Amino acid sequence: KAGVTQTPRYLIKTRGQQVTLSCSPISGHRSVSWYQQTPGQGLQFLFEYFSETQRNKGNFPGRFSGRQFSNSRSEMNVSTLELGDSALYLCASSPDRADQETQYFGPGTRLLVL
Amino acid sequence: GQQVMQIPQYQHVQEGEDFTTYCNSSTTLSNIQWYKQRPGGHPVFLIQLVKSGEVKKQKRLTFQFGEAKKNSSLHITATQTTDVGTYFCAGRSSGNTGKLIFGQGTTLQVKP
16 A cells, blocks of 8 residues: 655745645544644644544644545644744554554655744 | 653654653643654654553563553654654543644664
8 A cells, every 4th residue: 555645745835825735534434633743842743634524633623634635644734834834744544443543754844934 | 732742852862862742732642653763754653541550562662551541651762873863652531533643753863
């Protein structure tokens, strides 16, 4: 099976702009989670989607939003970008069965806000 | 809210020495997972522990889940340069539908 794919891989934006990141999970996986990774803060949970519904949400401002489509693909959007939003954004998919909760991570999108 | 703390943040060892990273949760966990992220890469799943007091081994890696299901450890025996990377623990407090909260990670450097 193909792994989790994320597009774009690299992105440069300026403050105030908005950005949309895309994630295609492993075929058959219904759960998609998003994480922000920065050197100082580690892996911070953004949100999790399951069957097109947001199941869990982290402690990020409303500028961060996401959605999941019927084919399980997911997008996250960040509006009014700030310098502090510069980070690696990782998407992870999971089969989401009681015995299989492993998160399979994509390569990430590296976002730089100038 | 739920917090997962990991120590140490960094560890430098000589090749052949042992290494241990510890993970502590503020709440009881339903399970704990361990991931490894190589420099420039993304986290890769290593193992999941579910039962109180569980111990699992993968070659030179030994994983433990505490009796109270609030702490865990990863021990590497006789480190090799291929062990370099950041090791994350991640805990879920509410079955398989709660948030998966990651620790800050322990970055391991191995000197040949």
